[in-house]
Amino acid sequence: MRTGHSRPTSVPLPAESAVAKAYASTNLADAYAIELPAGASAQPELLARFIFAHQPPWIGRLMKVRDALVAGFGLKTARHLAALEAESGAGRLGIFRIYSTGPTEVVLGEDDKHLDFRLSVLCSGPSSTGARRRLVLSTVVHCHNRLGRFYIFLIAPFHRWVVQSSLRSAARSGWPPAAEA
Numbered sequence: 001m002r003t004g005h006s007r008p009t010s011v012p013l014p015a016e017s018a019v020a021k022a023y024a025s026t027n028l029a030d031a032y033a034i035e036l037p038a039g040a041s042a043q044p045e046l047l048a049r050f051i052f053a054h055q056p057p058w059i060g061r062l063m064k065v066r067d068a069l070v071a072g073f074g075l076k077t078a079r080h081l082a083a084l085e086a087e088s089g090a091g092r093l094g095i096f097r098i099y100s101t102g103p104t105e106v107v108l109g110e111d112d113k114h115l116d117f118r119l120s121v122l123c124s125g126p127s128s129t130g131a132r133r134r135l136v137l138s139t140v141v142h143c144h145n146r147l148g149r150f151y152i153f154l155i156a157p158f159h160r161w162v163v164q165s166s167l168r169s170a171a172r173s174g175w176p177p178a179a180e181a
Helices: 044-053 057-073 078-088 146-173
Strands: 028-035 096-101 105-111 115-124 134-143
Touching (some): 044 096, 044 115, 115 146, 134 146
Antiparallel strands (some): 105 115
16 A cells, blocks of 8 residues: 555554563663554554565665674574474564464564564554554563673664664555455
């Protein structure tokens, strides 16, 4: 559904999101919201699939660099995670494990020896003031050790750039209409 697109904005972690209380302590927590146009799907899993399918090409190249750097530390690579999806199909959305799905939110993530993380794609309805629906992509990370904390320190700026660029790219591509839901 092609319409004018809005820009993602940094917002507080939504209290209604399952990831808001995913961990007792977090080493990274952020959320970015983008307005959904009228007529766009409100199904969070469909929207998550759409976002990941419409990422800018440079994100794939960045993931290859990341994989080359972390493979020597025994961390999971995108290639390894993609192979898990190919093997099981169910319960995964691309490189991410699906932890829960509901009418307004899908929670994705992965656990590894250095850290665990969860991503939420949450669709909120229009408010009583008539504001449009919005999609909020939230991330929370819990580190297990120094490697995890060092990793987050290094990738946090890239993470924020990737999230915002992914939302902008999906909006430019045109959100899937509610009819596809």
